[in-house]
Amino acid sequence: MATTIMASGLRSPPTPRSSAPSPRPVAPSPRPTFDADLLRAYMKKLLQTTLQSASWPEPRERDKVKAWMKEIGERVKERMIEIQPRGFKYIVLTQINENLGQGGRADLVCHWEDSDAVAQEVFANDSIICICVAFAVRTI
Numbered sequence: 001m002a003t004t005i006m007a008s009g010l011r012s013p014p015t016p017r018s019s020a021p022s023p024r025p026v027a028p029s030p031r032p033t034f035d036a037d038l039l040r041a042y043m044k045k046l047l048q049t050t051l052q053s054a055s056w057p058e059p060r061e062r063d064k065v066k067a068w069m070k071e072i073g074e075r076v077k078e079r080m081i082e083i084q085p086r087g088f089k090y091i092v093l094t095q096i097n098e099n100l101g102q103g104g105r106a107d108l109v110c111h112w113e114d115s116d117a118v119a120q121e122v123f124a125n126d127s128i129i130c131i132c133v134a135f136a137v138r139t140i
Contacts, residue, residue: 032087034136036117047123055127056098091135
C-alpha cells in the first residue's frame with residue numbers, strides 16, 4: 001500500500017482495498033411510457049359519438065359549446081389516468097369552432113423526453129370543427 005505525501009509534508013493514510021468483488025451495476029428501472037395510440041383511438045371514438053349530430057348553436061345557446069368542450073376534456077383526462085395512473089402530468093386542450101368552410105392548420109413544437117407523448121384528433125361535420133390535443137408529460 002502506498003502512502004501519499006501532501007505539499008504540507010503531512011502523510012495521508014493508505015486507502016484500504018476490499019477483497020470483495022465490486023457490485024454489479026444496477027440497471028435503472030424502466031421509465032413509464034404512455035400509450036398515445038390507445039388514447040388517440042379513444043379520442044376519435046369519443047369525438048364522433050359526442051359531436052356526430054351536433055350543430056353550431058344559436059347565440060343564446062352557446063353554453064352548449066362550453067359543455068361539449070368541458071365534457072370532452074374531462075373524459076379524455078379520465079381515460080389518460082386509466083391508461084397510466086402515475087408518473088405523468090396531463091394537459092388536455094379542446095377547441096370547438098363553427099365550420100364555415102375555412103381551412104385550418106395547427107403545429108406544435110416541444111422538447112420531449114423519450115416517454116412524453118401527445119395525441120391529437122380532429123372532428124368535423126357540416127356545422128362544427130373540434131380539435132382535441134392531449135399531452136402526457138413524465139414527472140418521474
